[in-house]
Amino acid sequence: HVNTVYEVIKAAGLRTAAADKHPSYEILNGPSGSGVDDLYTPEINPDKKDIAKTIANDELKVTAVLNQIAGYLSVDDAHVNYVGVPAILGMNFQAPNIGQKFSGYVDAAGTPAVVTTLGSLSGQAPGLAQAFDYVDGALARMLSALEAQRLTDSTLVIVTSKHGNSPVDRAQLNLIDPAKTLTPLINSVQAGLAAQITDDTNALIWLRDRSRADDVAAVLQANAGAIGAESIYVGSQIDELFNAELAGNPSRRPDIIVEPVNGVVYAAVNAKLADHGGFHDQDLRVPLVVMYPGRDAGTVTAPVSLRQIAPTILHALHLRKNDLDAVRLEHTPKLPGLNDEEEDN
Numbered sequence: 541h542v543n544t545v546y547e548v549i550k551a552a553g554l555r556t557a558a559a560d561k562h563p564s565y566e567i568l569n570g571p572s573g574s575g576v577d578d579l580y581t582p583e584i585n586p587d588k589k590d591i592a593k594t595i596a597n598d599e600l601k602v603t604a605v606l607n608q609i610a611g612y613l614s615v616d617d618a619h620v621n622y623v624g625v626p627a628i629l630g631m632n633f634q635a636p637n638i639g640q641k642f643s644g645y646v647d648a649a650g651t652p653a654v655v656t657t658l659g660s661l662s663g664q665a666p667g668l669a670q671a672f673d674y675v676d677g678a679l680a681r682m683l684s685a686l687e688a689q690r691l692t693d694s695t696l697v698i699v700t701s702k703h704g705n706s707p708v709d710r711a712q713l714n715l716i717d718p719a720k721t722l723t724p725l726i727n728s729v730q731a732g733l734a735a736q737i738t739d740d741t742n743a744l745i746w747l748r749d750r751s752r753a754d755d756v757a758a759v760l761q762a763n764a765g766a767i768g769a770e771s772i773y774v775g776s777q778i779d780e781l782f783n784a785e786l787a788g789n790p791s792r793r794p795d796i797i798v799e800p801v802n803g804v805v806y807a808a809v810n811a812k813l814a815d816h817g818g819f820h821d822q823d824l825r826v827p828l829v830v831m832y833p834g835r836d837a838g839t840v841t842a843p844v845s846l847r848q849i850a851p852t853i854l855h856a857l858h859l860r861k862n863d864l865d866a867v868r869l870e871h872t873p874k875l876p877g878l879n880d881e882e883e884d885n
């Protein structure tokens with residue numbers, strides 16, 4: 541129901557590009573269906589426990605970005621048809637995500653595991669440490685490509701994460717199978733009531749009859765210890781989470797949200813070491829590194845949101861940030877501390 545930053549940039553006559561892990565990321569095209577000129581989405585290997593295959597999938601996207609920095613299409617490895625460097629481009633790395641889930645950290649301090657029995661890469665099974673090393677090297681190649689094209693001084697580079705994965709400390713991990721806990725409890729209120737449960741750390745629950753939401757929430761609350769629940773949101777509580785005044789289609793929101801205690805992951809036993817989707821710090825607090833042309837190195841300590849990245853991109857491109865619907869509706873500022881210019885509209 542709202543446009544994307546890609547649509548705003550393309551409407552200004554600039555070229556857009558993006559790469560991610562699933563074809564479903566065509567959502568970046570926005571309501572127009574054409575926000576991204578060069579969208580590259582090689583489906584990630586279904587064997588998500590194989591970190592080596594995940595790195596190989598990431599490398600496809602890295603190659604695409606390098607092609608785009610050189611001014612060619614993502615799939616034009618031979619550099620035959622020059623189309624120009626996009627005004628916005630980027631990609632998603634899955635290797636750290638998979639590494640955190642299936643090789644994890646060796647202690648509560650967050651020391652990444654070095655080698656596991658998962659996957660294979662040049663005869664060695666890569667762990668989370670190797671995943672981080674791979675990403676570090678890939679970013680170095682991108683920066684070198686920008687320098688080769690003399691684009692370093694005119695390129696805003698942002699490195700961040702969509703989410704964290706918890707728990708970091710394996711000793712806190714408590715896997716609870718929703719099929720054996722949440723689903724039976726929901727259906728105890730009414731047979732077949734559970735329509736959809738999207739579970740990672742939080743559990744998002746949709747019911748076939750949403751008028752029974754309060755009844756289900758009461759049953760879940762009564763069994764909070766068994767399901768590892770810290771907070772259960774229903775009705776107006778969810779409206780507040782999703783900002784009901786701005787919701788374009790409130791019927792799409794879940795009927796109930798179960799927020800577990802830190803360390804609980806809703807998954808089958810031995811399924812994974814961590815996951816995301818919760819409201820705890822380890823899920824929400826992520827790195828944010830910005831290389832802004834003309835700014836010296838430094839640290840900004842003010843609390844910020846990833847929502848502020850989009851208006852920052854539009855500001856860097858000298859475009860109106862309020863042309864992005866979400867920015868206009870939510871009054872989202874750009875990231876602080878990057879320049880001294882006054883706020884634009």
